[in-house]
Amino acid sequence: MRVAGGGGSFLERAQRQLALGNTHGAVEILRDALSFDPDDASAHAVLAATLLDLRRTHAALHEARVALSLAPDSDITHRVMCRVLIAHRKLRLAEEHVQRAIELEPEESYNHLAASHLYAVTGNVARERQMLEAALARDADSPDILAALGDHHLRTGAVAEAHRLAHEALTAEPEHHDALVLMGRVHLRQGRIEDAREHAVWALRQRPSDREALTLLASIKTRESLALGLWWRFNTWMGELGDGRSILVLLGGYVVYRTLGIALRDAELDGLATLLTFGWLGLCAYTWVAPGMFQRKLREELAEVRLRDDF
Secondary structure: OOOOOOOOHHHHHHHHHHHOOOHHHHHHHHHHHHHHOOOOHHHHHHHHHHHHHOOOHHHHHHHHHHHHHHOOOOHHHHHHHHHHHHHOOOHHHHHHHHHHHHHHOOOOHHHHHHHHHHHHHHOOHHHHHHHHHHHHHHOOOOHHHHHHHHHHHHHOOOHHHHHHHHHHHHHHOOOOHHHHHHHHHHHHHOOOHHHHHHHHHHHHHHOOOOHHHHHHHHHHHHHHOOOOHHHHHHHHHHHHHHHHHHHHHHHHHHHHHHHHHHHHHHOOOHHHHHHHHHHHHHHHHHHHHHHHHHHHHHHHHHHHHHHHHHO
16 A cells, blocks of 8 residues: 655655565665654655564554654554554554544545555445545546455455456556455456466565465465365355354354254154254364464465575
């Protein structure tokens, strides 16, 4: 996500390094810039966002606080603080900052995009979509916004619309990282495994350690696995339903299991009732163990990246 536009040449150089996936190089450029001008709020803000990408959340919070103290009336510093606070799970405070950013610059599309990220984390799907549409209304050609809106549609089950938005984003910027990952996820949902793998590899060539791209690659391997493929389909379907409806599905499944079990025993079909119980327990165990197996696959992908970086 864009943090700041314009600014000095160091910001342009840092943003260029970020676009190339060289996050560490961007950090060095920003630190050099701050050694010459330690009171540059924009540099502190971009550094905070970059450190956040490196999962150095405490350092990111420090830089965000410095940026905010230097420029308390800048929408950029409030927007960055929102992102950092989300990482620290201080969601109520994050909302205050992103609302302040929108108040300061209501026509800045990235303020609305930042708000959409917050509402995605809190599970407020309606507000997330509202903020995404507000962002798109202000910048209809932004691949960042198109990709974010496409991700929203994919998570809510509108695969065709997600595909359209991913295509638009890649048409605007053929190597846009988030759009590549989104298109890969769309292809995976459609069962086009090789196309999904191609987009995952393309995204990883840009940012070899990006977690979203690695998660996509791990999802592809999970989808192909005999042991985990069924869980992946079920988990994807449940994700599309949302928290409320997925809970109803689980409760409904348990009610059906109990009702059928009682009916079988009343009919003196104890053997079938016992098989039903074992089947239910097996299903519960499978859904309990499968997420851990997926996380292990993801850790393997991350380990391979670290080994390549060490090499």
